[in-house]
Amino acid sequence: MSEKTELQIEVEQFIYREAAVVDQGRWQEWLEMYTEEMVYWAPSWVNENELTTDPETEVSIIYMNNRKELEHRIWRFTSGESPASYPLPRTNHMVSNVAITAVDGDEITVSSNWMSQTYRDKEQRIYGGYYTHTLIRQSGELKISRKVVVLLNDVVDGFVDVYHL
Amino acid sequence: MKVETLTTGDAGPIDFSSFVEHNADASEARIKRVALTSPEIFDMEMRYIFEGNWVYLCHESQIPEVGDFFTTTMGRQPVIIIRNKEGRVNGFLNACSHKGTTLCRTQTGNKAAGFACSYHDWCFDLDGNLEYMPRMDEGFPAGKNLANHNLTRIAKVETHGGFVFGSLNADVCTLKEHLGDITEIIDMLNDQCEEGFEVVRGTNSCVYHGNWKLLIENGGGDGLHLPSVHKTLIKVVQMREQELAKGTTKAAKMVRVDELNDKDTVGATYAMQNGHTLIQSDLPNPEDRPAYARHQVFVERHGEERARWMSSKLRQVAIYPNLFVMDQLASLIRYVRPIAADKTEVSYWCIAPKGEARELRVKRMRQFMDFFSIAGLGGPDDNHEFEQCQIGAHAAAAPWSDASFGLHTEFSGSDRRASEVGVHDAKFGGPVGWEGGSVRQYQNWVRLMEEGQKREMAMQR
Numbered sequence: 001m002s003e004k005t006e007l008q009i010e011v012e013q014f015i016y017r018e019a020a021v022v023d024q025g026r027w028q029e030w031l032e033m034y035t036e037e038m039v040y041w042a043p044s045w046v047n048e049n050e051l052t053t054d055p056e057t058e059v060s061i062i063y064m065n066n067r068k069e070l071e072h073r074i075w076r077f078t079s080g081e082s083p084a085s086y087p088l089p090r091t092n093h094m095v096s097n098v099a100i101t102a103v104d105g106d107e108i109t110v111s112s113n114w115m116s117q118t119y120r121d122k123e124q125r126i127y128g129g130y131y132t133h134t135l136i137r138q139s140g141e142l143k144i145s146r147k148v149v150v151l152l153n154d155v156v157d158g159f160v161d162v163y164h165l
Numbered sequence: 166m167k168v169e170t171l172t173t174g175d176a177g178p179i180d181f182s183s184f185v186e187h188n189a190d191a192s193e194a195r196i197k198r199v200a201l202t203s204p205e206i207f208d209m210e211m212r213y214i215f216e217g218n219w220v221y222l223c224h225e226s227q228i229p230e231v232g233d234f235f236t237t238t239m240g241r242q243p244v245i246i247i248r249n250k251e252g253r254v255n256g257f258l259n260a261c262s263h264k265g266t267t268l269c270r271t272q273t274g275n276k277a278a279g280f281a282c283s284y285h286d287w288c289f290d291l292d293g294n295l296e297y298m299p300r301m302d303e304g305f306p307a308g309k310n311l312a313n314h315n316l317t318r319i320a321k322v323e324t325h326g327g328f329v330f331g332s333l334n335a336d337v338c339t340l341k342e343h344l345g346d347i348t349e350i351i352d353m354l355n356d357q358c359e360e361g362f363e364v365v366r367g368t369n370s371c372v373y374h375g376n377w378k379l380l381i382e383n384g385g386g387d388g389l390h391l392p393s394v395h396k397t398l399i400k401v402v403q404m405r406e407q408e409l410a411k412g413t414t415k416a417a418k419m420v421r422v423d424e425l426n427d428k429d430t431v432g433a434t435y436a437m438q439n440g441h442t443l444i445q446s447d448l449p450n451p452e453d454r455p456a457y458a459r460h461q462v463f464v465e466r467h468g469e470e471r472a473r474w475m476s477s478k479l480r481q482v483a484i485y486p487n488l489f490v491m492d493q494l495a496s497l498i499r500y501v502r503p504i505a506a507d508k509t510e511v512s513y514w515c516i517a518p519k520g521e522a523r524e525l526r527v528k529r530m531r532q533f534m535d536f537f538s539i540a541g542l543g544g545p546d547d548n549h550e551f552e553q554c555q556i557g558a559h560a561a562a563a564p565w566s567d568a569s570f571g572l573h574t575e576f577s578g579s580d581r582r583a584s585e586v587g588v589h590d591a592k593f594g595g596p597v598g599w600e601g602g603s604v605r606q607y608q609n610w611v612r613l614m615e616e617g618q619k620r621e622m623a624m625q626r
Contacts, residue, residue, distance in 0.1 A: 044367035045368055046366050046367055047272055047273060047274075048271050048272070052366055052367040056523075056527045057523065057526045057530060058365060058366045058367045058530070059365055059368070060530075060538070061534075061540045062534065062538065063531070065415050065416070066413070066414045066415050068405075068413055069405075069414060069416055072401045072405065073401075073542075075404070076398075076400075076401055076542060079397055079400075081396055082397045082546055083549045084549040085545075154368060154370065155370040155371060155372060156370075156371045156372075156539050157371070158371060158372070158374070158545070158549070158552070159371055159539050159544070159545030159549070160540045161545070162540075
């Protein structure tokens, strides 16, 4: 197997594992898939076809630039005390079209398409869009240093949290 | 037990005054929950309130240039708000005078060259006048007056401080009279910088499965829900402060909400004219708000008390029936669009002083997203409670919601603090948590519904 094919398989397996970890609620494991300095960004739509481009000065759906923030978020939605997140929905993340778009030294940029089927309160809600993962290797293991989530639904039913995306 | 039903026609008009019971002597107030669930009442609300009175439309910064438009609805009617050649804000029904086809089909855009309907190429100028149609000479006899083919204007469009309002009913008071002293609170935004406020790029909208009035009463006077619904937000604020102290996060410091309900915190809720409400309260850590950076400038220009309101206080106005102007944990427009009795769209538009320094804007954006985003740590919990209220409102054997908290502490008129900043026309007030604000909102609802019903019955006669 060529090096390129090996990397493709490793990256795909990693991206699929993230989806499974979220769907199975293995939150500590999910956290550990990210670097401490990670960025998680879900931009907002400006109009029908344009997204915001600067998470610092424009509106986003979610913007976190440290793993602590993700940790706090996970605490919040698993605490049982956030009405919006109790009970948590069942989620089913499908990820496809996984493509390595750049390799720059240790840094691998990966694009993919995603769709999540979620179910709660006898109601099914579907979300979908694109991911761009930036992966780096720390002590031999892949970690997410940056994840950009584009959500196509721009008026969402109810609300969204990281477990929908 | 008699279950409430609603019928018009043979049964005669609906007695809306029976929906709100207010017994000041007993410090008791309650509201009939069928107002939240009845499709028939929703229909009447659309006609009498949203299509029969002043409603908020958009912010002028969303249509800065000639020909810029913004599409929205007034009740169920699609409308276009557009800036004409003279820079004035015009409003039209978004329906071609020919076949009713919509003319503007995106949220925003520019029609500086005028509107061309894509169905038959009828063209209108920015004042709604029919200018051209293909084979115009063949279709109509020479000299025929086509003025009745112009676009239909929104009967009234007026602005205050960048906020654009309109009414489909021409027989309403002026916008100035409608807003009353609420204008002081809007001015406190624009006075924060030389060029005024703008809406920041990026939308944030969701639909909750509940009645629109649930959000209006929540943000109009319910200061009681903070420590319960938002307990995880309060905890995250504390967690973030600890991490900031350790230097392990780069997120902006959040504005604390945990002390807002303390009886020692200086604050009040006021029931204003025409169903509007105002909440003001000191904030525990105003120095973490972007506006605080200019506190000294505010003092020099506007005096101590007004400067304190501008930089350090939570100020939240619910402008009846569909707009919140909020300058508190974040600064935003919260726009409410009823879709059905049990369905409401909410849009959160972050607002900021034009030309704000980058580091302040960065802080502002983080504080906005922390609480109010559709994925925020606060807003989703509120909206979820509205959905649960909507389900409970169908428990018709328990027809009343209580709104009595703090009624015994109610005072008449404005208090000293409000009067000091020019807010004189409050009708009643009470501490933060006093539910009188929502009672007065519902009393205004009764007035609008009764007036609308009377108007409609007079037309039918």
